[in-house]
Amino acid sequence: MYTMKKQNVSDAVIRRLPRYYRYLDDLHLKGSIRISSSVLGEKMGITASQIRQDLSCFGEFGQQGYGYNVDELRREIGRILGVDKSHRIIVVGVGNLGRALIQNFHFNDAGFLLEAAFDVSPDLAGAEVAGVPVLNVTELERFVPAHKPDVAVLTLPQSAAQQMADRLIGLGVRGFWNFTNVELSSQAENVRFEDVHFADSLLTLSYRITER
Amino acid sequence: MYTMKKQNVSDAVIRRLPRYYRYLDDLHLKGSIRISSSVLGEKMGITASQIRQDLSCFGEFGQQGYGYNVDELRREIGRILGVDKSHRIIVVGVGNLGRALIQNFHFNDAGFLLEAAFDVSPDLAGAEVAGVPVLNVTELERFVPAHKPDVAVLTLPQSAAQQMADRLIGLGVRGFWNFTNVELSSQAENVRFEDVHFADSLLTLSYRITER
DNA sequence: TAGATTGTTAATCGATTAACAATC
DNA sequence: TAGATTGTTAATCGATTAACAATC
Numbered sequence: 488m489y490t491m492k493k494q495n496v497s498d499a500v501i502r503r504l505p506r507y508y509r510y511l512d513d514l515h516l517k518g519s520i521r522i523s524s525s526v527l528g529e530k531m532g533i534t535a536s537q538i539r540q541d542l543s544c545f546g547e548f549g550q551q552g553y554g555y556n557v558d559e560l561r562r563e564i565g566r567i568l569g570v571d572k573s574h575r576i577i578v579v580g581v582g583n584l585g586r587a588l589i590q591n592f593h594f595n596d597a598g599f600l601l602e603a604a605f606d607v608s609p610d611l612a613g614a615e616v617a618g619v620p621v622l623n624v625t626e627l628e629r630f631v632p633a634h635k636p637d638v639a640v641l642t643l644p645q646s647a648a649q650q651m652a653d654r655l656i657g658l659g660v661r662g663f664w665n666f667t668n669v670e671l672s673s674q675a676e677n678v679r680f681e682d683v684h685f686a687d688s689l690l691t692l693s694y695r696i697t698e699r
Numbered sequence: 700m701y702t703m704k705k706q707n708v709s710d711a712v713i714r715r716l717p718r719y720y721r722y723l724d725d726l727h728l729k730g731s732i733r734i735s736s737s738v739l740g741e742k743m744g745i746t747a748s749q750i751r752q753d754l755s756c757f758g759e760f761g762q763q764g765y766g767y768n769v770d771e772l773r774r775e776i777g778r779i780l781g782v783d784k785s786h787r788i789i790v791v792g793v794g795n796l797g798r799a800l801i802q803n804f805h806f807n808d809a810g811f812l813l814e815a816a817f818d819v820s821p822d823l824a825g826a827e828v829a830g831v832p833v834l835n836v837t838e839l840e841r842f843v844p845a846h847k848p849d850v851a852v853l854t855l856p857q858s859a860a861q862q863m864a865d866r867l868i869g870l871g872v873r874g875f876w877n878f879t880n881v882e883l884s885s886q887a888e889n890v891r892f893e894d895v896h897f898a899d900s901l902l903t904l905s906y907r908i909t910e911r
Numbered sequence: 912t913a914g915a916t917t918g919t920t921a922a923t924c925g926a927t928t929a930a931c932a933a934t935c
Numbered sequence: 936t937a938g939a940t941t942g943t944t945a946a947t948c949g950a951t952t953a954a955c956a957a958t959c
Contacts, residue, residue: 748951752950765959
C-alpha cells in the first residue's frame with residue numbers, strides 16, 4: 488500500500504510516473520499478471536534500477552523473487568498521481584482548442600470530472616459541447632465558489648490569460664493546465680501551473696531535424 | 700556567429716533554448732537593446748551561470764563588460780533552433796485538434812511552412828481550413844515525394860498512428876509532432892518523434908495538487 | 912582607465928546506474 | 936531448497952552552480 492516515504496520527490500521522477508502508468512495500463516489490458524523491473528525496463532527503454540529507485544520514493548510494491556503484480560502496481564501509481572481523487576475541472580475558453588479538448592480528451596481516464604466550460608462569447612452561453620454546459624465567464628463568480636473546481640484548463644487568448652488566472656485564483660482555483668503559450672505566475676500559496684507549450688515543443692523538434 | 704561547438708548537446712539544454720528564444724523575443728519587442736546573463740537569469744528564475752554555460756555549447760555570443768545584444772542573441776538562438784530554415788510541415792488528421800492547430804497555431808513563428816492537411820474523410824477532401832488545402836490521405840503518395848515535407852503533425856486516432864508514421868517514413872518524412880498520446884517508434888535512420896502527451900501533462904498536475 | 916560581464920574551468924550537487932544482501 | 940528479484944546502499948555519471956582570469 489502506498490505511503491509517502493520521501494519528503495521531496497524530484498520532478499524527474501514525477502514526470503516519469505504517468506509513463507509507468509500508461510505502460511502498466513497497457514500490460515493490464517493485454518492480460519499480463521506480473522512483471523519484473525527488468526522486463527518493464529526493457530520495454531520502456533530504461534534501466535531496471537531506475538524503476539526500482541523511482542518506486543522506492545513511494546513505498547514497497549514488489550515482492551522478491553516475483554516482481555510486481557501489474558494491476559496492483561498500476562493502481563498504486565494511479566493513487567500516487569491522484570487519479571482516484573475525482574478532481575473537478577473546468578475549461579475556460581471554448582475556441583477550437585478548448586472544444587477539441589472537451590470533445591476528444593478523456594478527462595475521466597486521468598481521474599478528472601469535467602463540470603463546465605466558460606467563454607466570453609454570449610453566443611456560446613447556454614450551449615453544450617459533448618454534453619458539457621457552456622456558460623458565460625460572468626458566471627464564474629457564482630459557479631466556482633459553489634462547485635470548487637480543482638483545476639482550470641486555460642484555452643483562451645494569451646492577452647487574457649494572466650488576468651483570468653488571477654481571477655480564478657481569487658475564487659479558489661489552485662491548479663492550471665495552461666495552453667496559452669504564455670508563462671503565468673502568482674504569489675498565492677499552493678498554486679500550480681502546468682504548461683503545455685506547443686511552440687517550445689515544435690522548436691525542439693525543429694532543432695533535432697536541422698542539419699548541421 | 701553561431702558555430703557548433705559541442706558534439707553532443709544534452710537534451711536539458713535543448714529544451715531550454717525555446718524558452719530563451721521566447722524571453723529574448725519579448726525583450727526585443729519591448730525595445731530592449733542589451734541584456735546581461737544575470738538580469739536575464741533573474742527574469743527567468745534561473746542562474747546566470749546556467750545561461751552562459753548553455754550558450755557556450757554553441758558559440759560566443761556576448762561581450763565582456765557589456766552582455767548580449769538582445770536582437771542578435773535572439774536571432775542566433777533562432778538559427779540554432781532552425782527557425783530560419785523554412786521547414787515544410789503537413790497536418791495528418793483534420794479532427795478538432797488538427798483543425799485547432801491549423802487555425803490557431805503560428806507555424807510561421809516557429810519557422811514552419813504549413814503546406815497541406817490530410818484526412819481519411821472524403822467529405823473533407825478539397826476543402827480548405829484557414830487557407831490550407833485539405834486532401835485525402837490517398838494523395839500522400841503523390842504529395843509527399845513531390846513536396847518533401849520535413850515534419851508531419853499527427854492528430855489522428857491512436858489506432859492509426861503507428862501505421863501512418865511508418866507510411867510517412869517510407870515516403871521520406873523524418874520528423875513527427877505526435878499528439879496521439881501513443882508512443883511511436885521506428886528503426887529508420889534520423890527519424891525524430893516529439894510527443895505532446897496531454898494525459899501525462901495533466902497527470903503531473905494532478906500529482907502536484909493532490910493532498911498527501 | 913575602472914567597472915562590468917563574459918566564457919570557461921573547477922567544485923558541488925543531484926540523478927542514474929550498479930551491486931548486493933535480504934527474502935519471497 | 937534454489938532461483939529470481941526486490942529495496943537499498945554505494946559508485947558513477949552528468950548537470951548545475953560558483954569562481955575567476957580574460958577582456959571589452
